[in-house]
Amino acid sequence: MTEPLLRLSGLTKGYPGVVANKDVSFTIGPGExxxxxxxxxxxxxxxxxxxxxxxxxxxxxxxxxxxxFQPAEPRAARAAGVAMVFQHFSLFDAMNxxxxxxxxxxxxxxxxxxxxxxxxxxxxxxxxxxxxxxVGELSAGERQRVEIIRCLLQDPKLLIMDxxxxxxxxxxxxxLFKTLRQLSAEGTAILYISHKLEEIxxxxxxxxxxxxxxVVGECDPRQTSARDxxxxxxxxxxxxxxxxxxxxxxxxxALAGLSAKAPHQFGTALRxxxxxxxxxxxxxxxxVAGNGQDELVAALSGExxxxxxxxxxxxxxxxxxPPNARRKIGLxxxxxxxxxxAAAPDMSLTENAILTAxxxxxxxxxxxxxxxxxxxFADEVIAAFDVRTPGPExxxxxxxxxxxxxxxIGREIMQSPEVLVVNQPTWGVDASAAAAIRQALLDLxxxxxxxxxxxxxxxxxxxxxxRFAALNEGRLSAPRPAQGLTVEEIGxxxxxxxxxxxxxxxx
Amino acid sequence: MIMLEKRPQPSRGWTFATPVVAVVxxxxxxxLLFAALGQDPxxxxxxxxxxxxxxxxxxxxxxxxxxxxAPLVLIAIGLSFGFRAGIWNIGAExxxxxxxxxxxxxxxxxYPIESFVIFPLMIIAGAIGGLxxxxxxxxxxVRFGTNEILVSLMLVYxxxxxxxxxxxxxxxxxxxxxxxxxxxxxxxxxxANLEIIAGSGMHWGVLTxxxxxxxxxxxxxxxxxxxxxxxxxxxxxxxxxxxxxxxxLILSCMGISGAxxxxxxxxxxxxxxxxxxxxxxxxxxxxxxxxxxxxxLHPVGILLAGGLMALTYIGGEIAxxxxxxxxxxxxxxxxxxxxFLLAVDVLTNYRVIWGRQVA
Numbered sequence: 001m002t003e004p005l006l007r008l009s010g011l012t013k014g015y016p017g018v019v020a021n022k023d024v025s026f027t028i029g030p031g032e033x034x035x036x037x038x039x040x041x042x043x044x045x046x047x048x049x050x051x052x053x054x055x056x057x058x059x060x061x062x063x064x065x066x067x068x069f070q071p072a073e074p075r076a077a078r079a080a081g082v083a084m085v086f087q088h089f090s091l092f093d094a095m096n097x098x099x100x101x102x103x104x105x106x107x108x109x110x111x112x113x114x115x116x117x118x119x120x121x122x123x124x125x126x127x128x129x130x131x132x133x134x135v136g137e138l139s140a141g142e143r144q145r146v147e148i149i150r151c152l153l154q155d156p157k158l159l160i161m162d163x164x165x166x167x168x169x170x171x172x173x174x175x176l177f178k179t180l181r182q183l184s185a186e187g188t189a190i191l192y193i194s195h196k197l198e199e200i201x202x203x204x205x206x207x208x209x210x211x212x213x214x215v216v217g218e219c220d221p222r223q224t225s226a227r228d229x230x231x232x233x234x235x236x237x238x239x240x241x242x243x244x245x246x247x248x249x250x251x252x253x254a255l256a257g258l259s260a261k262a263p264h265q266f267g268t269a270l271r272x273x274x275x276x277x278x279x280x281x282x283x284x285x286x287x288v289a290g291n292g293q294d295e296l297v298a299a300l301s302g303e304x305x306x307x308x309x310x311x312x313x314x315x316x317x318x319x320x321x322p323p324n325a326r327r328k329i330g331l332x333x334x335x336x337x338x339x340x341x342a343a344a345p346d347m348s349l350t351e352n353a354i355l356t357a358x359x360x361x362x363x364x365x366x367x368x369x370x371x372x373x374x375x376x377f378a379d380e381v382i383a384a385f386d387v388r389t390p391g392p393e394x395x396x397x398x399x400x401x402x403x404x405x406x407x408x409i410g411r412e413i414m415q416s417p418e419v420l421v422v423n424q425p426t427w428g429v430d431a432s433a434a435a436a437i438r439q440a441l442l443d444l445x446x447x448x449x450x451x452x453x454x455x456x457x458x459x460x461x462x463x464x465x466x467r468f469a470a471l472n473e474g475r476l477s478a479p480r481p482a483q484g485l486t487v488e489e490i491g492x493x494x495x496x497x498x499x500x501x502x503x504x505x506x507x
Numbered sequence: 508m509i510m511l512e513k514r515p516q517p518s519r520g521w522t523f524a525t526p527v528v529a530v531v532x533x534x535x536x537x538x539l540l541f542a543a544l545g546q547d548p549x550x551x552x553x554x555x556x557x558x559x560x561x562x563x564x565x566x567x568x569x570x571x572x573x574x575x576x577a578p579l580v581l582i583a584i585g586l587s588f589g590f591r592a593g594i595w596n597i598g599a600e601x602x603x604x605x606x607x608x609x610x611x612x613x614x615x616x617x618y619p620i621e622s623f624v625i626f627p628l629m630i631i632a633g634a635i636g637g638l639x640x641x642x643x644x645x646x647x648x649v650r651f652g653t654n655e656i657l658v659s660l661m662l663v664y665x666x667x668x669x670x671x672x673x674x675x676x677x678x679x680x681x682x683x684x685x686x687x688x689x690x691x692x693x694x695x696x697x698x699a700n701l702e703i704i705a706g707s708g709m710h711w712g713v714l715t716x717x718x719x720x721x722x723x724x725x726x727x728x729x730x731x732x733x734x735x736x737x738x739x740x741x742x743x744x745x746x747x748x749x750x751x752x753x754x755x756l757i758l759s760c761m762g763i764s765g766a767x768x769x770x771x772x773x774x775x776x777x778x779x780x781x782x783x784x785x786x787x788x789x790x791x792x793x794x795x796x797x798x799x800x801x802x803x804l805h806p807v808g809i810l811l812a813g814g815l816m817a818l819t820y821i822g823g824e825i826a827x828x829x830x831x832x833x834x835x836x837x838x839x840x841x842x843x844x845x846x847f848l849l850a851v852d853v854l855t856n857y858r859v860i861w862g863r864q865v866a
Contacts, residue, residue: 015515056860303747324750335748344742346517354734355749367731395516 003066005030005189006051006158011060013046020046021057022213028158028206031187033180035200035221037233038210039402039430044193047210048160051191052084053077065157075106083151084160087428089143093136093266100135101150121152125179136266140289141172148179159183160191163428165199168456177203195430197226211235234432249279252450253300253331253419254312260299268292270299273476275469277419277450282441284465284482285454287494289424292474293454294336297423300452301333302326313419327359330418334409336427336454338401342408345397349389352396353378353411360415377414385410386436402429409437413444420444423454438464458490470494511857521855526801526808529847530815536847537840546830554830555822555840568825570708572817574779577713578603578771580813582795584719585767587804589760591727592739596761598644598659599768600792601666602637606769607776608673609636611689611783614698615678618690625697629773630711637769638762640666645761649754655761667788674785689783692776700778712774716813719767723806736760768792797845816841 004027011024021043028034038044049055051062053071062069064080071077074084091100098115102108115131122129122145129145138146144164151159161180165173180190180203194200200207201221209217209232217232258273270292277283287293298304299311302323311319313331326332335341343352354374358364363374378392385406389399396404409425425441426434442464445451454471455461461468462482469479470493477493534556538548559568582599589596596602610633617625644658678689692698703709727733739746739756747753771791780787798816802808823837 301748302750322750322752323748327750337744340742341744341748344738344745346741347738351734351738355738355745358731359750364731368729369731369734371729398515 004028005032005065006069007063008047008051009061009063011047011050011057011062013043013050013055013057019213021050023060024210024213024215025060026208026215026218028189028191030157030189031184032206033184033190033192033204035204035207036191036193036210037197037200037207037229039233039432042210042233042430043213044210045162045400046213048084048162048191048193051077051158052082052160078154078156081155081157082160083154083156083158085144085147085151085162085164087162087164089147091135091143091146094134096132096134097129097138097146098131100146101131101153104150105153117153118149121149125152125182126175127179128175139172141168141175144168144176148176152183156188158189158191160193162193163195164192165194165196173199195434197221197229197431200229201226209233230431233430249281249448251276251278252314253277253452256310256312258296258299258306258310260295260304260306263295263298263304268295268474270295271474273474275476275479277452279418279450280445280448281466282445282451282453282464283479284461284468285452285471285476286456286458286461286468286490287454287471289336289456291471293423293471295474296471296476297333297335297421297454300331300421301335324359327356327415331421332356332360332412332415332417332419333421334412334423334425336423338404338408339397343396343404346395348395349382349387349392349399349407350375350378352407353381353392355411357411357415381407381410381414384414385440386433402433405429406433406437409440413440416447417444417449419450419452421452421454425453425455426457426460427455434460468493510860511853512860513857517855518858522803525851525855526803526812526848528851529844532847532851533840533844536843540836540839541832544832544836546832551826551830551832554826555819555837557822558825559818559821568821570706571821572814573708573713574710575820576813576817577710577716578775578791579795579798579816580810581712581716581719581771581774582764582768582792583799583802583809583813584716584723584806585764586795586799587723587802587806587809588726588733588736588763590740590799591804592736592756592760593743594648594757594760595656596641596644596659596764597656597796598641598661598663598666598792599764599795600788600790601659601663602640602765602768603772603775603792604663604666604670604788605640605772606633606637606766607772607780607787608670608678608783609633609769610773611692611776612673612678614692614695614777615690617697618695621697623697626700626711626777629698629777630770633769633773634766635769637772638766640769641761641765642758645758645765648761649757655757663792670783670787671785674783674787678783680782687785691781693778693781698777700774710774710778712771712778715770715774717810720806720810727806732759768795797841801845801848815844819844 006028009025011021013021024047036044046055050057053074053076069080071080098111098118101118102111102114108114118129118131127145127149129142129149135143135146164176168176184190192204204221207219207221207229208215211233219229221229255273255275258270260270262269268291295304299306302321306319308319309317313329318326318331339345344355354363354369357377361377363370363377375392381387382389382392387407387410388403399407409422412420425437429437438460441451441453453461453464465482467479468482468485470477472494534552538552541551542548559565559572582603586596586599610629613632614625614629640662643662644655647653647658648655674687674689680688680690700710700712703711703714735746735751735756738749739751739753776783776787794816798812799809802812819837819841826832826837827834
């Protein structure tokens with residue numbers, strides 16, 4: 001074997017109270033597609049941040065093409081040929097693609113030249129992208145292309161991708177994989193972080209599995225089953241959520257022609273949404289982000305008011321009710337964005353428990369807070385949902401994304417809602433935590449609650465939904481029983497919800 | 508090389524240590540500054556920070572500390588609610604003036620009747636005056652999305668003109684032989700903001716300031732209103748999700764800061780100042796902004812910061828008269844205090860990493 005492109009030897013990094021990486025060693029060869037697997041908090045992010053120069057290791061060394069490699073900052077890493085596409089995009093909505101790319105450059109050439117280079121790279125790698133379009137109008141997949149092309153313009157030797165497919169449609173994933181394979185064939189190594197094991201099996205040459213900061217195994221993903229890899233990650237047998245068959249109950253929530261204007265410039269208007277949700281069912285709503293998911297959740301949670309008669313809960317018109325009045329009668333919601341929407345990053349978990357639970361859990365009397373009660377409620381959520389944190393007095397921002405997600409979803413479920421609306425419940429959450437969240441949602445439905453799950457992850461929706469509907473440009477398709485839906489049918493529903501019925505006849 | 512790394516959560520130790528470190532740094536660099544001005548740094552620092560409390564004339568200065576500190580604390584407490592919620596009322600000076608005018612007008616309307624209800628009525632009028640003046644930027648922000656920083660600040664200048672016109676017109680002392688300025692309220696028993704204990708400086712405004720500190724502490728740490736205020740400042744979206752009505756919150760915060768500034772104005776006009784005059788206001792409303800931040804927007808912190816600020820005022824005056832120090836030097840010292848506080852504040856959220864640690 002030739003000289004590896006990147007060699008990590010004994011990388012160790014500790015934070016107060018936790019060891020994020022402990023003696024991590026592995027190598028990546030030129031052109032290799034290497035998967036990095038692990039649960040949330042296993043140390044994947046710390047490791048790639050180390051490679052990208054955002055974190056300094058306490059011990060251990062790295063070598064790039066045989067030369068010692070210790071980037072002091074991302075700029076140095078980029079100069080050495082390491083590029084990274086983050087899970088969260090850093091793009092300005094109001095600027096166009098070329099301007100956004102210029103912002104990330106040390107000495108940006110004129111706009112026209114950038115636009116030309118973007119066009120040539122996007123042609124070369126089959127990533128369709130118009131440099132003159134405003135980023136706010138792009139889909140998540142197209143935004144990701146902006147980030148990828150930004151990296152490719154640096155001609156990287158190693159491309160790090162953190163959870164790249166979590167926001168993509170199946171078609172967009174295909175395009176992305178084609179590009180990655182082409183890059184790999186040209187000699188660019190790719191370090192690929194994902195929870196989706198099937199993807200890793202189709203794309204990657206090698207996989208390193210991390211658990212609690214240590215390498216617990218390496219495998220050839222093409223030879224290893226997804227289940228085996230998952231169990232290696234978790235270190236235990238994986239439980240697949242089980243769905244009990246049950247008769248459907250009475251309608252608890254009914255949307256009748258729910259329409260709403262887009263709340264802001266880059267929002268989506270809701271158009272004539274009709275929907276009935278019954279006790280004890282899980283309704284899955286699929287669709288690519290930005291098609292009205294946030295707005296639908298806001299209309300149901302009470303953050304956005306709607307006109308009379310559009311939202312009925314057990315027959316009562318609730319469209320004008322503020323959030324806490326809805327919580328009081330049992331209509332709860334968990335929005336997609338954890339940091340800053342579902343939770344306040346700088347506040348403690350106890351305070352974040354108060355955030356939505358004060359009404360239903362009686363955490364206040366005459367306006368005064370019961371800190372003891374709030375704390376014990378936070379403790380209950382932490383215990384029931386296996387939230388990894390030293391205690392409820394810690395700030396929400398100190399939790400990893402998946403742990404905070406477990407807390408946020410757990411906080412709503414523990415209040416025993418009658419209708420729960422969740423948006424992207426397992427986004428960026430590792431396999432075992434995602435399975436636990438899905439199981440909790442199913443359990444909630446089994447106890448008689450109606451659960452609306454909005455997600456981009458079709459596998460997830462098929463796994464837990466009784467009925468499935470698709471959201472497209474603010475329109476919702478008529479829900480259909482999830483069982484027996486084919487991928488083609490789902491694709492058609494997603495492609496254009498409004499003419500779904502006709503498409504169904506053709507299909 | 509020095510690097511800053513964000514802490515997973517704010518350091519509790521540094522939260523308390525920063526103000527102390529800032530004061531120590533201010534004393535040190537202030538001392539250097541005074542030395543450069545040809546003064547003995549130790550003597551100067553002692554004059555400013557210790558003489559008001561411990562010199563042979565401290566009996567005169569200590570009451571001054573309460574009189575100067577009370578309006579600062581009262582206004583700063585009110586501002587701290589808005590500042591925590593991300594609502595920037597910069598116009599407390601204007602609300603202070605209007606509170607004083609309204610309170611004084613009620614008192615003067617009763618002159619010369621003596622009754623125990625007059626002073627309480629004046630207090631209510633002062634609070635309402637400040638509150639209404641603050642509602643102008645508040646309502647404009649909620650209804651039309653105007654910037655409350657600009658509107659509240661500009662209203663300070665409107666209030667100053669109003670003050671001048673009152674001193675020269677409607678509220679002018681009819682027995683004042685044409686001189687501008689109202690009757691002296693401190694000589695009108697029913698309207699006077701008297702010292703509760705003679706010679707202590709402890710007037711009703713001081714008592715109100717202490718009460719405000721306690722109530723603010725309870726509201727912020729135990730009450731849902733304080734929780735909503737903190738939540739709105741940290742994550743406006745999460746606040747809306749939690750059911751906070753942003754418009755109501757803006758009006759409440761503006762109202763509280765306006766009412767407390769108005770109260771401070773009333774206590775000042777009925778006590779230490781005595782009358783409505785053209786130059787009645789001396790900038791308490793602006794200095795209170797520094798006090799609020801120096802006190803970390805925390806009620807107890809504000810109490811200490813108000814005391815410290817009052818100390819530098821009084822100490823500055825002593826240094827001016829006894830040592831001939833220019834007033835600008837004192838103002839630089841006060842500026843340094845805020846500067847060092849903000850600089851050291853970085854350590855609460857970040858830890859310093861020295862470059863040689865690189866592995």
